[in-house]
Amino acid sequence: MKPTNTNKPDYFHKVVDCQWACPAHTDVPEYIRKISQGNFTEAYIQNRESNVFPGILGRVCDRPCEPACRRGRTNEAPVAICRLKRVAADHRDEDISGLLPVIPKKKNGKKIALIGAGCASLTVANDLMPVGYECTIFEALAEPGGLMRTNIPSFRLPEKVLDEEIAYITDMGIDLRLNHPIKSMKGLLDEGYDAVFVGSGAPKGKELKIPGREEGSANIHIGISWLESVAFEHTESIGKRVLIIGVGNTAMDCCRTSLRLGAKDVKVMARKPRDFFKASDWELEDAEEENVEIIVNHSPKEFVIEDGRLVGMVFNQVEYDIEHGRIVNQLTTGEVMVPCDDVILALGQENAFPWIERDLGMEFDQWDVPVVDTTTFESTLPGVFFGGDAAFGPKNIIWAVEHGHQAAISIHRHCQGEDLNERLPVLMNLGSRKMGMHEWSFSNDFDPAARRKMEHVELSQRFKDLTTEVELGFTAEQTQREVERCLNCDIQTVFFASECIECDACLDICPTQCLTMTPNADRVDLIDSLKAPRRNHEQPLFVSEELKQTKRVMVKDENLCLHCSLCAERCPTAAWDMQKSLFNFPRAIDHAG
């Protein structure tokens, strides 16, 4: 094989699994290190630069980083990355105004309209205001926040945290127009904005069209609309027995909210077995901890109405044949009537754009949603951009934030008359972390501690009101232990073949046998000769230049390396060095020069 080119930022970026998995590329190991040093404010600001809402995401992020965490490869649970983010948000300085982006008094004369005050639009405004743009956000509801406010119950995300982090953006001098739904795209375009960003989310909950739906409608609710009505205190109670249809994260929020509005017996009815659930494992766990019953293999058949009132639901009981994780056959084995007072449908959501005229020159696809470029986030109508759930359907907050960052760059380039596709590259900086002969400026000793468990408010205290936050946050002791679990994947093992004397010291000390010295061969043979069998082919393989003495090559399976730096400690010639990789992801302000 040819020597690996590690100069491309992607190579080392991929090694930092959490950062690679995070859509907004938050530098997780670095902020965990800052937390370990007690620099909570710095950790918070560093988070804010990439993910904009650290306090919010530290509670409710979908955490794509955690399944990717390197710690998970050692038969252990991943580092509690998300909850450590909350630690930074909880313990930072009250007043961070001096650390937020500076907004120029003199504007650049370009006006941007943003539709919907959710995470996508707020991110776009957050990126464009410091450049000098004038942003106007149109929000249909009485308060900003979008889905974060309407769909995430306050026992998971306290209003104070939400208000504070949204205010950091709205206080930048944004013209925020609440209770101002946009009824016509054409009308908005006629107002002469330089660019329009659509961040209106996916506000349409999916229906369940089975017999009895019409007649029982007084007690059959659409999940996301129902959560919104609870959030604005229009709905304050629910029946004693509640059925939730669907088993995604919205279903989890619906069942737990029901318990706080007076329900005593809540069942989540799932059509398929547990392996096929859409909800995140931790959300399922939290719901089950509150004694929500999750019933699998029940497919809705009809609503049962007696005297014009919903009294229950009939389900088909289904059995599945599963092969290699896929359903190959299903068989209805019977049916059952489950009595209930209310039903909440949490079957997913869609975006809908009844307010965009179809004769504006904007192309719509076969599902009647606008065609949006996946890099520039521009629709086929120049100057109109989409992001968040409005762009490619429901995802989650952290994706919406990244869409916002990218759309902001496009909007800037559009307004300056530049090519949207000529975007700045990601930059990488490597710096040695060597302090002395065998000393590094990071905590490299492998800590075998298990993941700390998040403490929750007692069950007896939880259901008194809607706003008691369930998770208590990590204690100082838990934080101290959890930060040490991070393996410092951003401190890269960098190899200099010209220095190597082939003494084998690194190969012998490596606790995971991720290093191999072998005659060079083609990819297949080289993989065959690895000391530890290759388990994950997605992860990069490092092949060095030819070594001086025997003309062999050093091969490293990045998948197995735990960044303990013992190879570098044992190397007599410093052929291995531990170097911190720092990536710079360009934002709108960088494009503005």
Add this chain to the structure above:
Amino acid sequence: MSFIRKPRIDLPNQRANAIGLLKQDYEGGMSTLCAGCGHDSITAAIVEAFWELSIPPEKVVKLSGIGCSSKTPAYFMSGAHGFNSVHGRMPSVATGAQAGNRELICIGVSGDGDSLSIGFGQFGHAVRRNLNMIYIIENNGVYGLTKGQFSAAADKGSKAKKGDINQWKNIDSVSTAISMGSSFVARSFSGDREQLVTLLKAGIMHPGCAIIDVVSPCVTFNNHPGSTKSYTYTRDHYHPASQTDFVPQANEIRASYAEGESIIVELHDGSKLLLKKTDSGYDATNRSSVMRYLEQQRARGEVVTGLLYINAELPEMHRIYRTSDTPMKDLEYEDLNPGSEELAKLQARMR
């Protein structure tokens, strides 16, 4: 050296040997040798050999004298027995251990100073008695622990780190051992893991004293230009005389070899050594031709490696002494001490 221990990490799909142990189970304490020391490589090779042979660590006794090399038994098989003896006196303690419990697998780790200077006499007698052990000489040509003076193994004309030229002829452990009647003599290099592990396995299974001299560069005091024990010099002059395959008892010899190109040596437990000649005419079972060959290659300045001489038929110490098949530690007190009556009878026989 490093200041943190190699962590024990629970990885999925780790391979266990025939007795269910992981390679980690054959490791020892944290090495305090210099970073890049050849000795650490040899330690790793020992771990690999014992793990591959599935020998329970508690069936092993590790013995050593004094020196950098003699520290290393602490770095492998924490579960084995061990004795760190006086300088150069490892073979005496090994003799005692063997006499007391012949079932233990005995591994002695010594250095060129420990065996060829202060312990030269002991070394000779261990070879002569054909003590059933594996005797490793970690040979770096210098006294590393006292800051790099030439040892008796340093080649004449080689240069010390500060520039001194060695004026004395070296003692060659390999030809010395052969001339003293050794049954198994090999030379290897810490930088050739594959060869070293095979030789260690062969040595462990060999019924008698298996001498393995391993060139093990001292990165701190003897790894510079002008040294004849450096990584570069050894690799440049490296010359394997034969290639050894170790075939465990249960396995058949699969590959076919052309007549005259390889020699098969059968060991007492039924395992076999397959010696593939790389130099034509080299016969590791013929003592006089081996001596001639070694002399010839020495004149060329080559570092000859591989299994250089073997005679699996030579009786080891217990056979020569006709001792009890039961290890002495397992004999009943009455058998070991039959009483004054028996003593009187014995003495009567000698009057």
